[in-house]
Amino acid sequence: MNLYFLVEGKRTERKVYPAWLKHLLPELEQVQNYDEVNKNNYYLFSGEGYPSIIYDHLPNAVADINANGKYNYFVVCLDAEENTVSCIEQEIYDFLTAEKIQMGSTQLVVIIQNRCLETWFLGNRKIYSRQPQSQPLLDYTRYYDISVNCPELMGKYDKFNTHAQFHEAYLKELFRAKNISYSKKNPGDVLKLHYLEQLLTRIENKNHHLPSFQHFINFCNTIRPKLSI
Structure with missing residues (x-):
C-alpha cells in the first residue's frame, strides 16, 4: 500500500498530515522522494497554493505516479476557501477530463478542507x-x-x-x-x-459536524485494514 499526497499549503499541511498519519496509520512510513516507495509508504508534496496545485502540480504528480507504478492512492488535499466543496471537486475532475489525464489503477481521493485546516x-x-x-x-x-x-x-x-x-x-x-x-x-x-x-x-x-474532516478520517479507516495485507 503506497500513497501519494499532494497538499496545497507549504507550511501547515506539510506538518499536520505527517503528524496525524503517524497517529492514525502508524504502519505508513514517509519517504522523501516519490520513487522511493516500496510497501506501506507515502510521499507528500506541497503544491504551494491554489490554483497552481490543480493546473501545474496535479499533472506533474500524475506523471510521477505513472512513472513509478507502485501507488495505490493519489490523495489531493486543498482548501475550499470561498468556494464550496463540490465546486472545488468539480474543478479538479473537469481539469482531469479536459486534459485526458489517466492514472491507471491508482485511485484518486480528493480531500477538501472546508473552509481550511x-x-x-x-x-x-x-x-x-x-x-x-x-x-x-x-x-x-x-x-x-x-x-x-x-x-x-x-x-x-x-x-x-x-x-x-x-x-x-x-x-x-x-x-x-x-x-x-x-x-x-x-x-x-x-x-x-x-x-x-x-x-x-x-x-x-456530533456526526453532522466537520463533514470534510470526516471524509479524511473515513479514508484513513478504509485503508487501515489494507496495510496489514
Whole structure:
C-alpha cells in the first residue's frame, strides 16, 4: 500500500498530515522522494497554493505516479476557501477530463478542507473558553459559538476578507486564551495525539459536524485494514 499526497499549503499541511498519519496509520512510513516507495509508504508534496496545485502540480504528480507504478492512492488535499466543496471537486475532475489525464489503477481521493485546516482545528472543544472575557474572542463567540455549532458552517466576521482569515484568527484567539500559541509555521498542539483525539470525539458525538474532516478520517479507516495485507 503506497500513497501519494499532494497538499496545497507549504507550511501547515506539510506538518499536520505527517503528524496525524503517524497517529492514525502508524504502519505508513514517509519517504522523501516519490520513487522511493516500496510497501506501506507515502510521499507528500506541497503544491504551494491554489490554483497552481490543480493546473501545474496535479499533472506533474500524475506523471510521477505513472512513472513509478507502485501507488495505490493519489490523495489531493486543498482548501475550499470561498468556494464550496463540490465546486472545488468539480474543478479538479473537469481539469482531469479536459486534459485526458489517466492514472491507471491508482485511485484518486480528493480531500477538501472546508473552509481550511484551521476550520478543522476549531473542532476541539477543549480549547474553547466557556466564559471568554477578552476581546476580540468575546465578539467572535457571540458571532458564532464553535463549541456548539459546526465550525464548517461558520460565516465570515465583518472585519475579515475571507472565511479562512477569520477562522484562523478565531483559532489563534482561542489558543491565546489558553496561554498557548498557533501559527501556520508552528502549528504546535494541533500536531499532537490528544488534539486529534478531541476532533475524533467531536465527530463521534456530533456526526453532522466537520463533514470534510470526516471524509479524511473515513479514508484513513478504509485503508487501515489494507496495510496489514
